[in-house]
C-alpha cells in the first residue's frame with residue numbers, strides 16, 4: 388500500500404526515535420531521517436529502520452560540486468533508502484552526477500532509490516526571494532523553473548510546498564513526484580514554516596506524499612495525530 392504520509396524523525400538520539408516508534412502501534416511507516424538524527428547516529432540508523440520494515444526517506448539535501456555529490460550518493464545508496472534528495476540549486480550537472488552516483492551505489496538486486504530535488508524550502512516566504520536571494524521572479528515561477536531543471540536532469544520529482552504542487556504536475560507530468568513538507572493539522576502552530584497546508588489540501592493539490600514532523604512527533608498522542616492526518620488525506624477522492 389502506498390504510504391502518503393512521511394513522518395520526519397527529527398530526534399537527536401536513537402533512544403527517542405525508538406520511543407516514538409514504539410508508540411506508533413507497530414505499524415510499518417514511511418519515515419524520514421534528516422541531518423539531526425543522521426549526524427548523531429550515523430548510517431546505523433538507516434539499517435535499523437529498514438530492518439524493522441519501514442520505508443526510508445534519507446533527507447540530507449546534498450548541495451556541493453558534482454564530483455563530491457556523486458561520490459556521497461554512491462555511499463548513501465549502499466544504505467538502501469527508498470528516497471533521497473539534493474538541492475536543485477546545485478544545478479543540472481550536480482543532479483546528473485547525483486543520479487550517476489546513486490545508480491553506481493545501488494546494491495545488486497535492489498532497485499535504485501528515488502531521487503528528488505528541493506526547489507525552494509517551505510520555510511522560505513515569497514518576499515524573501517527578492518529581499519534576501521535577489522530573485523525577481525515569483526515563488527511559483529521559481530519553483531516551476533527548478534522543477535523543469537530537476538526533470539531534465541532525470542530525477543524523479545521535487546520537494547515543494549503544497550501551493551506549487553499542482554502547477555509542478557502540470558509542467559512536468561503526472562508521474563513526476565511532488566513531496567510536500569510544511570504540513571500542519573488545523574490549529575497547529577506553523578513554527579518556522581512559511582508555506583504550510585493541511586494533508587487534505589495537499590491531496591487536493593495532487594501531492595504524492597506529505598512530510599510532517601512536529602504536527603505528529605510534537606503531540607502527546609502521536610498515533611492519534613498520524614491517524615487524523617491519514618483520515619484527512621483519505622477523505623479526498625482524486
Ligand SMILES: O=C(O)c1cc(=O)[nH]c(=O)n1[C@@H]1O[C@H](COP(=O)(O)O)[C@@H](O)[C@H]1O
Nearest residue numbers: 395421446508509546568569598599600601
Ligand atoms: O526536504 C525536506 O524534507 C524539507 C524540505 C522543505 O522545503 N521543508 C521542510 O520542512 N523539509 C523537512 O520536512 C520536515 C518538516 O518538519 P515539521 O516542520 O516539523 O513538520 C523537516 O524535517 C524539514 O527538514
